[in-house]
Amino acid sequence: MAEELSGPHVGYLGLLRRIASHWRLSLIVCVGVAAPVAVWALLFLPKSYEAVAAIFIEDPRRGSVSTLRDWMPAGDASYQQAVLRSRSLAAAVVDNLPQDSMNELIRHAMHRDYVLAGQNLIRRLLGHEPVVFSPQQRAVRELLTARIRFESLPSGEVEIRAIAYHPQVAKDLANTYIEVLQSRSRSHIRDEARATRQFIENLLAQTKANLQEAEESLAKHQRGGTLKLPERSSVEMAQLAQLESNLADIQASEEIAKRRLAGLKGGKDSAGMPGRAARQALSERLAALEAKLATLEEKYASEHPLVESTQAEINELKTALAAPPSISPGGRSAIRLTLGPADQAAVAKQVADAEVELASLQNREDVLKQRIARLSSRLSALGAEEWETSKVLRRVETHRSLYATLSEKLGTARVQEQGEDRGLRVIDRATLPLGPNNAPAKKIILLGILLGLGLGVGVAGVIEYFNQPIETEDDVFDATGLPVLGWLPTIAGHQPTTGVEREPLNLVNGSIPDTLPVEGCRSIRTSLESLNGSRKLQSIMLASAGPKEGKSTIALNLAWVFWELGRRLILIDGDLRRPSLHRGLRCPPQPGLADMLTGGVPWPRAGQGIREGFVFLPAGSTGT
Template identity: 25%
Template sequence: MTTSRFPEMFQPRDQFPQRPRYAIEVGGTTLSAERALDIVRRQWPLIVAIVAGTLALVLVYLIVATPMYTANARILMDTRQTQVLDKDSGTANALIDPGFVDSQVEILQSDDLLLSIVRRLKLTEDSEFNGSDPGLIPLVIGKVIAMFGSDGPPSKERVERGAVELLQKNLKVERVLTTYVLSMNFRSIDPNKAAQIANAIADAYIVGALEAKYQSTKRAGEWLQQRSAELREQATASDRAVQTFKAQNNIVGTSRGLMSEQQLADVNSQLIAAHAATAEAKARLDRIEALLDKDLVQPTVTDALNNTVITRLRAQYLDLAAQYADWSTRYGKTHQAAVNLSNRMDELRKAIADEVRRIADAYRSEYEIAKSRETALEDNLKNLVSQAGSTSQAQVKLRDLESAADTYRNLYNNFLEKLQNATQNQSFPISEARIISTAVKPDKKSSPKTLLALAGGLLGGLCFGFGAAFTKELMSDVLRSPNDVEDQLGVKCLGVLPDIRPARASADHPEANISSYVVEHPFSRFAETLRNIKVSIDVARLSREVKVIGILSSLPKEGKTTVAANFGHLTALTGHRTLLIDGDLHTRSLTRALAPHSKTGLVEALKDPHSFGYHIQRSKESGLDFLPSVVASRMVNSADVIASKSMADLLAVVREEYEYIVIDLAPVMPVADAKAVSHLVDAMVYVIEWGRTSRNALQESMASSEGIQKKLLGAVLNRANPKMLKRIEAYKGSHYNSYYVEGA
């Protein structure tokens, strides 16, 4: 029978505090804030190692990296400079298309512009650009590439191309926000060289823009001059063709149009005037002829003719008529004086008639003249109309020739004006760009940035560290914390038992020195955790009968036998009558550890349950009663034996004698013993090996027996790494373990 020393110290039970959980599902695994903290506590050495390695790499990089210096120059796209040559430019023309500004970025990084810088500054002779001092890593890479084929020493063009590519690599040109300013940064290992090359690129860009504009204007001027000469010849030929056609067709032009058209218009106007004159003459003639038949001395005739001679003669006639009337009345009409007056009145009447006839003759003559003139004009108009009809086809062709001549003349004038403008622009080339900030020697390096690199290394190390830690934990299918147990089984974790196995156990009895560990170390964490299990059982006993307690696990070698033995010792040490039964009829490891020399045990007790006392082995140190299992060979019907009526009768008998009956049951997954005896057990404590038992094994073993699930009081994590526990429980403070005494 195993002997051991009594414990010397007492320690509080290991119980993990319950904290609020904020969980998410990650790949089917619940990841809560509490579990994340546990992962960090368990894996902080890995996180620290990765962070330290990352910072070490960053430091090595900072040490071996070549410092680079960046010089900055700025160029403004300003169209106002070109407006002095553009008379028609307005406010709208001053706006620049954003695409134009972006195009200038590409020009600044173009191969031709940078090649001019390489040749002007002789950068092919500079070790930074010709590859003569590439550094260790580029040198090794170049040698390896050369082993697979090389065309000999690099040519001048190849060296220049390499220098251009390096310039493009170290040159960065970008537009400043939405402005018309281009920011140009160039990096170099030499601050003076960085400023020199940046300014050289800016100057080359300005000169190149001027040269491009000059060459473009020059080519445009040459083309315009050649084209103007051609248009001048074409315009002259067109004018000559117009004049020749007019001469051939007798077409004479005036300031108001063609002469034939002008003559036709004049004759038409004259004919209209002749028609009016003839009508007027005819009207006067008809009027005078109508008066010849009337009394010419009547006032209406005189007023109608409005002639001074007739008016004077009529006045004389009226005077004589008045005297004749007076004398006729006074002396009679036969008086010689009255007769003389009558004769004189007749003479005046005849004179008036003669004057009217003379006027009528004059009107008739005027009418005949007007009629003759009208006839002549009508004949002339007919001739002109006839001539215009014969020359209408010629006028159509003339208009075509004149239109062509005007077109060539206008084109010639436009091209001549453009030629003058091009000549002026060629004489005064002005660029749209100007340098507003020249590059100066940088006073500090631009890369590598020490603080930024260290901060980035620290942040990257933390990200990689946490990623590796969480990946390691989430990919691991084992349980390491009470929360894992509770999430997996749905029952309370009764504690975490530290690994008490010695570094080197005895070859014959590898577990003999730990089966009574609580007797030798009563104030250890292991003992206090077992006390927590006992307290949980005692609490359960307040509401129901709990005497028969099964200790089981999913797989062999998880330490359930050690837990059962030490729990029995601990309960017995507290003064309670306790019976420990080796119920694992397959391996009988508990019997080998506590009573290796027993001759009888459980199998014999089952034959006569009331005589079980003859098979009991008692520990003198703790007072624990132990019922071993002694069989000659492994039993085929162990599940039937352990779940038989004899076993039920035996348990009924021992219930009367003991307060606690602890049974070390066989593992759940390999054999069916624990499932078979579950109906005879009041409560079960599940032992899970810390960091070894997989979740799948635990799920499978629990799902295989509903009886075990109903009787399960709680679970305990066994064989936890003590050093890992200290890291995990660092949040409990440095004095948490002061109550534990692991030594004897």
């Protein structure tokens, strides 16, 4: 039963090997593509120059904890990175560029928006107005997409790389970025420091007034001679005063942290929250503050700074809720930015850090409240006069400690307001480039080489895919569906293999009859005899797809192995164009087959006996 051929089987490893055999063609195609690209890149590509500036953005988490951390806004590294890459900063840089640099960004753009060009073409064909950007918008797009590149290092250093067609323009781009970033960062830090200073000044004024009142009350008790407490109670009273002082300090820090968090959330909430949701949030905040105020009034007098600041915030929220819905309670915003995804992520990270800091302060506040409650319960056994004395002493100590702390923090805030941003430092400003930047040319040459190499391999692959040679037994079976009867190894002979003097190899009748090629011929003989079963083989024809493929050698040696088996046979040389069997048998080439076909020579004269039972019929006179 004949096997039905399902389709050509592609051996991919063999295909790769055959593609590799076309390395000369691949090399020629690669050179043919890469050479013109390299010539164009070296001779006709406009020269560009790169200027490099370096800044250092400090992350407060990597350093030691500063005493300003709870009171002063510290520069956040991720926020600085977001501002550095923001569109608003690029727009500010464009506004501060010299006129020559601005003209290059507009007139000699490196970025080509082919998608927009295609869309505008379609709009014109449809009769619509094309999208046209203003010169300032074009300069910002050019700056962000093609002219500026930022490289962040793990140490916190950031390299600002500016590319331009003129050295001075490249230098101006990098240095202007640094100057605008410094100005933005300095303004941001000073605005936050100013707000913190004003808040601390208000707390300090309230604390000073309360301290004077407490000292006057203390002086009255001293004149009355009623300040007498047991020694143990005095120690516990001092501890209680210290705890209350620490609690007041933490609560003041907590208020500052809340204001900072509200400032961070202010722009986002006011821009993204609907009016009804915003008013609902304000109402919830007002309820929480009123509950807090009730708790504070139970512990402190109405003149206490925490009570007064909470009351002031409640009044602000009530005023905001009484305003029309279109007016949202404004929180102070440090820098107005057009926030992209990266900017929003940085702001969200700052908000998360502030929330963690606020939660830590609240936990510390809860712990101190528990300790104060335990001490107060032990002191509850004192009499009314002693308890009043203890309250006076605690108020004096608390206000003194809080006044000293606020005075220290106020001085720090004033220094911070007048100082520079400690989180942003300039390492190196950009200088004039010494020579053109070769990176674009190298990139184009590399792309040309890769394109040429890919095209060369692709051409060789296409050729081999559509022109698969038959080289192995599997290839023969896949192409024909017929079984392979045998094979012979490649044999190097001394006889010529081309021209009229070529001669087939006589393997069986040679000096070494039991070699691998001879055994291969005998294996083919066995396979041929087994094909017909009980029927004897009568005739065999050998052919090939082209010349010099070994059919004469196989025919000659198959004749010898069949003769060895005792079979009577006639070997006919049917290659009338290039006969060669007569040379292998050392017989004259004529008369032969051609003479018999023309009717001029009978069979007994044309056939030549080689051995008993082995007759050879050469090609004849036509084939010489």
